[in-house]
Amino acid sequence: MSTAAPTLRVEHHQQPALGVGEDRPRLSWHVETAPTAYRQGTYEVAWRTTAPDGAGQVRTLEDATAVVESDDQVLVPWPGAPLAPRARAEVRVRTRDGGPDDAGWGPWSEPAVVERGLTAAEWTAELVGPGYDEGPVATRRAPLLRRGFEVPGSVVRSARLHLTAHGLVEAELNGRRVGADELVPGWTPYDDRLRVYAYDVTDLVRPGENAVGAWLADGWFRGRYGFEGGTRDLYGTHVGVLAQLEVVTDAGTVVVGSDASWRSAPGPLTRADLYDGETYDARLLPAGWSEPGFDDAAWAPVVVHPLDRTVLAAPDGPPVRCTGELVPVSVTRAAGPDGEDGWLVDLGQNHSGRLRLSVPAAPAGTVVRVRHAEVLQGGTLYTRTLREAAATDEVVLDGAAITWEPRFTVHGFRYAHLTGWPGGTAQDVAAAVVSRVLHSDMARTGWFASSDPALDRLHENVVWSLRSNFVDIPTDCPQRDERLGWTGDIQAFAPTAAFLYDVHGMLADWLRTLSSEQRRFGGTVPVYVPWIPGGRFWRPEQDVAGWGDAATLVPEALHRDSADVGLLERQYASAVAWVDKVSGLAGPGRLWDAGMQLGDWLDPTAPPEDPLRAQTDPHLVATAYLARSARAVADLARALGRDDDAARYATLAAEVAAAYRGRYVDSGDPTHDTQTAHALSVVFGLLPDEDARRRAGERLAELVRAGGNTVGTGFAGTPLVADALSSTGQLDAAYGLLLSHASPSWLAMVDLGATTIWERWDSMLADGTVNPGEMTSFNHYALGSVADWLHRVVAGLAPLEPGYRRLAVAPRPGGGLTRAEARHVTPYGVAEVAWAIEAGGEGDELVVRFRVPVGTTAEVDVPGAAPAVVGHGEHEVRVPARAAQAPVEARTTSVG
Template sequence: MPHLWTPAARVISPRPPEPAPTESGARPAALLRGEFTARAAVRSARLLVTALGVYELELNGTVVGDHVLAPGWTSYRHRHRYQSFDVTALVHEGRNAWGAHLADGWYRGLLGFNGGTRDVYGEHTGLLAELRVEYTDGSADTVGTGDGWRWSPGPVLTAGLYEGEEYDARREQAGFSEPGFDDSAWQPVEILDFDTTVLFPADSPPVRRIQHLAPVSVTTSPTSRTILDFGQNLVGRLRIRVRGEAGRTVTLRHAEVLEDGELCTRPLRHATATDRYVLRGDPAGEEWEPRFTFHGFRYAEVEGWPGELDPADITAVVLHSDLRRTGWFSCSDDSLNRLHENVVWGMRGNFVDVPTDCPQRDERLGWTGDVQVFAPTAAFLYDVRDFLRSWLRDLAADQGDDERRIPPVFSPDIPVITPVPVPPGNPPMAGWCDAAVVVPWVLYERYGDTEVLRAQYPSMRAWVDAVDRIAGPARIWGEGFQFGDWLDPTAPADDPGRAMTASTLVATAYFAHSARLLARTAGVLENEDDSGHYHALADAVRDAFIARFHAGGGRLTEETQTAYALALCFRLLEDDADRAEAGRRLAGLVAERAHRIGTGFLGTPLVCDALADTGHVGTAYRLLTQRSAPSWLRQVDMGATTVWERWDSMLPDGSVNPGEMTSFNHYALGAVADWIHRTVAGLAPAEPGYRRLLVRPLPGGGLTWARAAHDTPYGRAEVGWHREGGTLHVDVLVPPGVTALVELPGTDPMEIEPGRHSFWAPFPQPHGDARGSGSGRPSHRITGSPDQCKEHT
C-alpha cells in the first residue's frame, strides 16, 4: 500500500494531567477543537484524519461520515490507517470550526484476556487531521491539527471496548465544534511525536451501524430485574430514548444468555459490558447511544429507568464492518436454515474491523486459526477481499523480519502479560500460523486474486521455511504445546486443548498442506524453481506422515475423526484403495459415536468433505443433521442464534459450561457452511475466481429442495434443486463469461455456457452412502440467454 499522506499537521493530545481512570481502569474521552478561516468561496474540501485511539470528528456542528470506532484496529506500529472524506458541503467562506471526541479504543484501552493490559500501543491518545481547501478563485489552503487547538473533559466519563461507556449528559458542551464557541476555560493541547511513514489510506470497509433491532420481549427476572430480549445474539450497543429528572442514571448491562432467568455475565470474564447514561433532565426527552464501545449480547438488563419502560424506547444497533453480502442458502429443513443464519450472524459479529474470535468477553482478538478455517465460508457469504487483504498485511507485518519469521497466533499482535493458554515468545502453532498460507490461497480461489498471492508470498514462504527448520530432516513436528484440534468434544471444561488427536499428527498434516499450497502459489506466480522445491518438500512431508501415522491398508495409527479428515482432505493418502478404506473407517468412527461430532476447530471444517469425497454422503448428512449433543443442530434446538465456541457451551439442563472459556458467538465451528454451499446446494468454484463453476449437488438428509446463490466476480451464479418422486430437478444460472461443469448423481458430467439451464435426472430415494456413478446424460433445457442472465445480475 503506497504512503500517500505526509501531513503538515501535527498529532495533538490532551495535555497531562488527564482525568484519572476510574476504578475499572477505563479512562474518559476528551473533547478537542480548533478554528480556521476559509478566505474565499469554497470549491472543494477534503478531510484526512486518523487518531491514536478512536475518534468522532465534527465540522461546523455536523458529524463527519458515518464510521464507527474509526480509524479501526491495525498493527499500528507498522500500519496506521487514515480516512478521507469529501467535506465540501460542510466548509463555508469565512470562519469555521472543527472538533472531535477522542477515546482510547484499541490503541490505549484494555486488550487481551484474563485482565488484559492497557497502553499496548502508546500512553497517550492523539488526533491527526488535515483539511485541504480549494477555492473558486483557484487558490488553496491546508489547515490541520497543531498549536492553537484546545481540549477539555467532555460528557464521556469512561469509555472502554470491554468495560462499556459512561456518559453524563449534564457535561455536554453544545456547539463545541461550531465557530465562536467560548473555549477560554479549555486547556492547550500537547504536540506528540509521531512517525507518519506508517500512515496508509483506509484499505478495508469501515465499521458502520448496519441494522436496528427492537426487543422481542421485556421480562422481570427472579430477582426483579428488567431484562430485554432482542431475539438474536448480536454485536453492537443500545440506543435509548428517555425522559426523566437530571442526574438520574440509567444502567445497561449486556450478556449473551440467561441462566436461571438472570443475566449470565460469568462468560464475559473481566469485560463488564456495562453502559451508563446520566440524564440532563430535558423535558422534551433525550436520546443516547454510546460512541466508543460495543458489546456481544442478546439480552440487556435495564436499571434506573424513570417510570414505566416502553420497549419502543430501546433499540439494539448492530455494528460490523460494512461488507457487501454475496452469498445465500436455503433448503427444506428449517433447522439447517437456522444453522446457516447462525453462521451469518456469527460472522457479522466477529468481523468488526478485524476477524475476531469472539465479540463479547475480554479477548476479541484476531485469532489466526479461526479465520483460517472460516475463510472459505466468509468469502461466499460476503465480499471479504479487501477486508482480509488488509488483515493479511497486518499479519505479515506482525510476522516481523527476524530469522524466525513466525506469524503470531493473533493479529494485530499484542503482548500477553497475564497467564493465558499461549506460551511466551510467539510459538509456532499449527493450524493457526498456517493462516499466513491458507487465507491468501482462499482469496485466490474465490476471487481469482493473484496480487494477494504476490503480496503475501514472502510471508507464506517464511512460515513454511520456519516449519521446515523446526521439523528438521524427519519432517515431523508438533511436540510440546499446540492448540491442535482445539475444543474437540472430549476436551475437559478446564483443558480445551486436550484433544483425541495427537498434536504431532495435526501439525505434520498442516505442514504438508501449507507446503503444497505454497508450491501451487509459486506456480501461479510463475516461480518454477520455488514451485518445484516446495512440491518436493510437500511430497517429503507426506511420505513422513505416511511412515509415522499410516498403519497400512488405509488405516491410521490415530483412530479419530479429525485424523482421517486431515489425511483425506489434505490428500496425504493418495492410493485409491487406501483412500477408500480410510473413508470407510472414518464413516465407521462417525457411526460408532452415533453420528455425533468428534472433531474440534481443525477437524470440523473437513469431516463432511472427507466423508462425501469417499462416497459416504449419507453419513455426512447424518452428522450434519444430528440433533443429539454434540452436534450443530443441538445448538439450534437449544435456541442458539449464533454458533457456539464449545459444542457444549450450554449444558442440557440450560446451565452454562463451567469452563473459564465459554462463548456463544464463535464462527469456527460454523465453517461447515462452506460444505453446505458446495455440496448440499452444489455451487462451487471449479477455477479461481469462479471463472468456471462446479455444479455438483449431492442431495440427502431428507431434504426435498435446496438452493444457493453467489455474486461471483462475473455476476450472479445460482444453483437450485428439488426432488419429485424419483426425479431430481436442477436449475442453474451461469453468469456471463463463465462456463460450468455440471455433475449430477448417476449421470455423466457436462459443460454448459452462460445463461439459465434446467436439468432432469433420475434420482431414486437416497439411502445409505452410495453415490452412484455416471451412466447417462440428464435431460437439459436452456431457459435463458447470456443477455437475460446479464439483466438478472
C-alpha cells in the same frame, strides 16, 4: 437479449472509493446478462482524471480512452498514468462481443469514482492530544479537541477531511458528525501502519466561520485489552488526533490541520472502554463545542506528539459501521445479575452492537444503566462468561429527554438489562430501545436455503457469527475480555467467509498486519494478530499448527474466490517464511513432532478445564498441516509463475506426507483412529492412493455411526470431516452427521436455541445451564466452517478456477432434504444452483436449475445425468429421482 451495461468496480473498494492507497488501482466488471453466443473479445476503458490546483481550480490531468483486446475482466491493470495524491478519476468501461455473432460494442457502464489519498509528503498536520493533566486512569474523561477556522470566498467547491488517531476518533464539523464510520481508525500495529480515512465533507463546510472538533477515546491504543485483567498502554500512554481538512473554494485552497493551535478539554464521556463500556454524562457536554463562535478560551492547549508519517496508510477494507438494527422481541420486569430490579430486553439474536436509547426526561443526575449478556440462566443475565469485561453502559441525564448510544465501545449480546429507567411500561421501553448492529461494512455475497428449517437456522447462525466477529479484524468472539484476531479461527473459516461476504478488502488488510507481526517475530505467525502481550500461555515465539497456517491458507482461500493474484504476490513472502520456519522445526525427518500444540482444539471430549485434551495426537495435526501448507505454497508459486519454487514446495509436501503415513497411518497405532485423523488424511491428500482414501472414508463413516452420528472433531477436524466423508463415497454418513440432533452436533446447538455458532459444542449443556469452562463463548465462527460444505456439496456450487471463471454445478442431494440452493456473487456476477425433488409424470424427478455468470463456464455433474460443460445463462437438468440416488462421490473443490 441485448448485452447489459457492465457493473464496474475499483480494486475491492466500495463506491465512491475515496482516499485509496493504490496509484494504479485495478478494475473489474461483470455483465449481468448477454446473448448466449456472447464472448468478451475486447474492452474499452474511458477515464478522466482531475485534481485541485491549489488556486481554487480543478484541472484535468488526463481525459483518455484505451482499447484492449482481451477477455479479462477481473482486476485488470489501470489504463492510465499513476494517480497522484488527491487526484480523482471517473472511469467507465464497455465491452465488445468477440463471439461468433459479433454483436459489436455494448453500452458503457456507470462511472466509478476513485480518489487517491495523501502520501507522507502531503501531510502538514500534526498529531495532537489533550494538553491538560488527564489524572488517574480510573477517573480519566475522554477528551474533546477543537479549532475554529475561516474559509474565504463565496463557494465551497469541494472539501476532504483526512482523519486518523492514536486511540479512537469521531470528528464533527460545524456541529455535525462526519461520516458514519465507527471505531476509527481500527486496530493495526500503529507504529508500523496507521490507517487514514478520507471523507467528502463538502456539504458540511461553508464560506466564512467554521469549526472542527474531535472526540477521542483510548480504544486499542492505550485502553485495557487482553487476558486476565488486560494490559493498558499497549501502544502508548497518550491519545491524539491527526486531521487534515482541505477545502477548495472560488478563492483558493484552505488547509486546516491539527496542530498546536487547537484546544482541548475533558468531554462528557467519563468512561470509554472497549470491554467495559461507556458512561456519558449529559451534564458535562459543552453546548456548541464543535460549532463556530464557541468560546474555547478556558480550554487547555494541546500537546503535539511525535509521529512518523511514513506509517500512514489507506485501508484496504471497509470501516466498521452500523449495518442494521434489531428491535426487542420482548421486554419483561426482572432482576439483574446483581439482584437489582429493572427491565430485561431480549433482542432475539446474538450479535455485536450497542443499544440506542430514547430516554424520557427525568431529574438531572438520573443514571440509566445497561448491562449485556449472550444468554440467560435462571431468568437473568449470565455474565460469568464475559470474564473481566464489564460490558456496561450508562447515561447520566441532565434533566431533559435524550436519544443516546455509546460512541467508542461494542458489545456481544442478545440480552440487555436496564436499570434506572424513568417510569413507563414494558411497551414504552420496547419502543425506546433499538440495538445497532456493528461490524465491518462488507457486502453480502452468499446465500443458502434448504427444505430443513433447522439447517437453515444453522446457516443463519453462521452468518451472524461472521457478522459479529468481523469487527475491523477477524476476532474469536465479540463479548468477553478477549476479542483477538485468532489466526486458527480464520484459517478454518476463510472459505466460508469468502462465500458469504465480500471479505477480501478486510482480510487483505488484516494479512498486512499478519505479515508485519511475523517479520517482528522471525517468521513465526502469532496465534493472534495483532499480537499483544498477556495471558498465562501465549508467547509470540510459539509456532502453532493450524494457527500459523493462516499465512498460507487465508491468501489461498481469498485467491480461490477472487482470482486476486496481486494479493498472492504481496503475501507470498509471508507464506514462504511460515513453511520454511516449520519445515526447519520438523527437520530431515519431516515430522513436526515436538513442542506445544493446540491440535484439535476444543474436541468435544475435552473437559471444561482442559480444552487441549483432544482425542487426536496434536503432533499428527501439526505434521498434517505442514504438508497442507507446503502444498499451498507450491500452488501459490505456480499461480505466480515461480516454477522452481512450486517444484521445491511440492516435493516438500510429498516428503512430509510420506513421513506422516509412516508415523500415523502405516503403524496401525489405534490412538490415531479418530474422526479428525482420518479427515486430515483424506482431505489434505496425505494418503498414497484412491484405495487408501476409500478405506479411510469407510473407517471414518464407521466412527461417525458408532458415535451415534455425533461430532468428534474440534477446530482442526470440523472444517474437513463432511468433505472427507462425501469425497470418499460416504455421503449418507456426511448427511447423518450434518442433520443429527444428538449432542454434540450442529443441530443440537440449534435445538438449544442458538442464534450464533458456539465456541464449544456444549457451551450450553442439555439442562440449559452454561458450561463451567473458562473458554465458553456463544459467538465463535470456527465450528460454522461446515457452511462451506453446504454451499459446495449440498447445494453444489463451487469454483473450479480462481474467481469462478470455471465453476462446478455438482449438487449431492441426500439426508432426506427435498430442496437446497446456494447463490454467490462471483467476480463475474451471480452464480446460482437450486435443486428440488419434484413430482413428475413417471415418478419424482430431481430438477436442478442453475445460473452461470457471463464470462464463465460451468462443469455440470448431476447424479444420474451425463456430465456437461455449458456457458453463461440459465439452465435446467432433470433426472429421475431414483437415478439420482445412486451412490456417488462429491468432488472436493474448495478444501485440501
